[in-house]
Amino acid sequence: MQRPPPLSSLLLIFPSQYKLMSNSSTWKSLSRISSPRLIMTFGLNIWGGTSFFVSKAYKQLAGSRWVHPTFKWISSSSCEHKHKVFFWLLAHDRLSTRNILRRKNMFLQFYSCVLCNLSVEETDEHLFLHCELEKSCWSLLGLVVPSSLDPFQIMEHFKAQLNVPFFMEIIIPLCWNLWM
C-alpha cells in the first residue's frame, strides 16, 4: 500500500478535500451509507493517490444501477436536443399529463384523456401507447402495441418491429408531434 503523504502537504495539495475528510461527521455520514471497503477506496483516492477526481469519488459513492437501454437509445439518437429532453421526461413519467397535474393539486374540469372518449385518466402511458388515436398512428407504421407489456417492454417491441438503426428517430418525433 502506498504510504500517505504528510498531513501538512495534503493540506497544501488538496485544501478542500483535506477540510472535508478531516471532518469527523463526513466519515460518520460515509459509514452510514457505504461499505467499509467503499470508504477505504474513497479515502485512498484522497490520502494515497497523487490526484483526486470528484467524478471517481461520486461513482464510488453512487455505485451503479441498471437502467433500461431506452435511455441510451435516447442519448445516442440524432434527434434534436429538445426532442431528446422531451422523450427523457416521458420515459421518467415527468410530462405534465392530467394525472400528474391532479397529483400536483391543479384543478381541471376533467382529468380524462382529451383525445378519446373512453373516460380514461390521461396518463403518459395511455396518451402515448394505448389511446385509440395514438394506436392508429403506431399502426400506420406497422407497429402493434401489446396491452400486456409495460412501456419499456413496448419500446423493445417497437425496436424489434421497426428493425432499423434509426428507430428512435421515428418514435421520438411521432410522440413529440402528438404532444404538441
Ligand SMILES: [Zn+2]
Ligand atoms: Zn385516450
